[in-house]
Amino acid sequence: MNRKLSITGFQFFCMIFIFGVGASPPVEIFMRAKQDGWISLLIGLFLACLLFTVYIKLYSLFPDLLFTKYIQIILGKYVGKILALIYILYFIYIAARDLRDFEDLLKITLYNASSLLSLGIVMMLLIMYAMSKGLETFARANEFIFIMIMFLVIIFIGFEIISKLIKLDNLRPVLENGWKPIWKAAFPISMTIPFGEVLTFTMIMPHLNKKDTAIKVGIPALLFSGCILTLFAVLNTAILGPAVIERTTYPLLTAVSYINIADFVQRLDTFIVVIAVCNAFVKITIYFYCAVSGAADLFNIKKSDQLVYPLGIITVICSLWIATSILEQHDEGIHLVPYLLHIPLQIVIPVSLLFILLLQGKLKRKKT
Structure with a gap:
């Protein structure tokens, strides 16, 4: 895992797409925007693309360094190390939240008699195996x-x-309550949860085989995943209606379960669970990789493989301690995490770093 890695443009595209699609839009978006939830998703996608350009600009200034590394260069040794540690803990925490979402999904749908711990251990063993094979192998998968x-x-x-x-007709009337509820659903929920989490790819961009791949592939991949999410938001609303979506934990799962062709093609919701498992595997692995690589760089650990098992155990334990129930997990993810973590770490700090660099550049030009 410590040798020179190389990821192709198509692999980078696939990673961003699966990572984005794996973050299902929270039901809260439809509770606020009703049948206009798809508009909130498009607005959040547009804002996230602007934010992603900030990440790409920072990467272009430090193309060979991890995000947690050039934070230390910009802000100095002590402040930079503290902030890098905060980001590593953030990666572990969100990986644990996503792992808990995966555990709850499987327990509700397929494995009612299984414990959350057993489901979490199985997924984490798979993730640790992927980490042991290296990022390139994971990218090919x-x-x-x-x-x-x-x-x-x-x-x-x-x-x-x-x-x-x-x-x-379930999509009408458009803008029934005006733009205010749509904007409330778009920021910060739509922008940060489905799309803003591409912050993690600042830890992967240094491994691209071509430096210009980040902007040539990254933005289209983000747009494509956002369009797919928006398409399914439209379909789910058209099939279920906004009133049903508000009461549904997994709208896509419910919508697909309605498919029935000649009483032969039916019960396809199982395939949605398979897709959700694959998406969860990719998303948790990327967060976990960011935590491992960032911690190895911060603490000068030559073999980052040594951190895989302890951090894996910590992630599984945190996934169980995060919330006592699926309702508490959902409530924290909507009303606390975006404001306390996502906005500061996804938006405020990266934009501030770019502003500091631009200001330093202007001061240097004035001196010369």
Whole structure:
């Protein structure tokens, strides 16, 4: 894992796409914006693309360094190290939250008799195995997962059309309550949770085989994943209606379960769970990789593989301690995490770093 890594543009595209699609839009978006939730997603996507350009600009100034490394260069040794440690803890915490979401999903849908601990251990063992094989191997696995997901997405959309489940009247009236609820759903929820988490790729960009891949591939990948999420938001709203979505924990799962073609093609929600497991695997692994690589760099550990097992144990334990129930997990993820963690770490600090660099550049030019 410590040798020179190389990731191709298509692998980078697949990683961003699966990472973005793996973050299902919170139901809170539809509770606030009702049938206009898809508009909130588009606004959040646009804002996230602007934020991603900030990440790419920082990467272009430090193309060979991890995000947690050039923080120390910009802010100095002591402040930079403290902030780098905060980001490492942030990566571990969000990985634990995503792992808990995965555990709750499987326990509700397929494995009612299984414990959250057993499900978390199985997933973490798979993630640690992927880490032991290296980032390049994991990136190649993303190519296969991407093709599988796109195939199933096309199949599901086709079956929903054939089953005549889509009712466009559920999308009307547009802007029934004006723009205010849409903006409340777009910021900070839509911007930070489905899309703003691409902050993690600041830890992966230094491994790209071509430096210009970040902007040539990164923005299109983010846009593509956002469009797919928006498309399913439209379909889910058209099939279920905003009132049903508000009461549903997993709207996509519910919408797909309605598919029934000649009493033969039905109960396809199991395939949605398979996609969700693949998405969770990719997303948690990326967060976990960011935590491991950042910690190894911060503490000057030559073999970062040594951190995989202790951090893996910490992540599993944290996933159980984060919340006592799925309702508490959802409430914290909507009303606390975006304001206390996502906004400062995804938006405020990266933008401030870029502003500091631009200010330093102007001062240097004035001196010369």
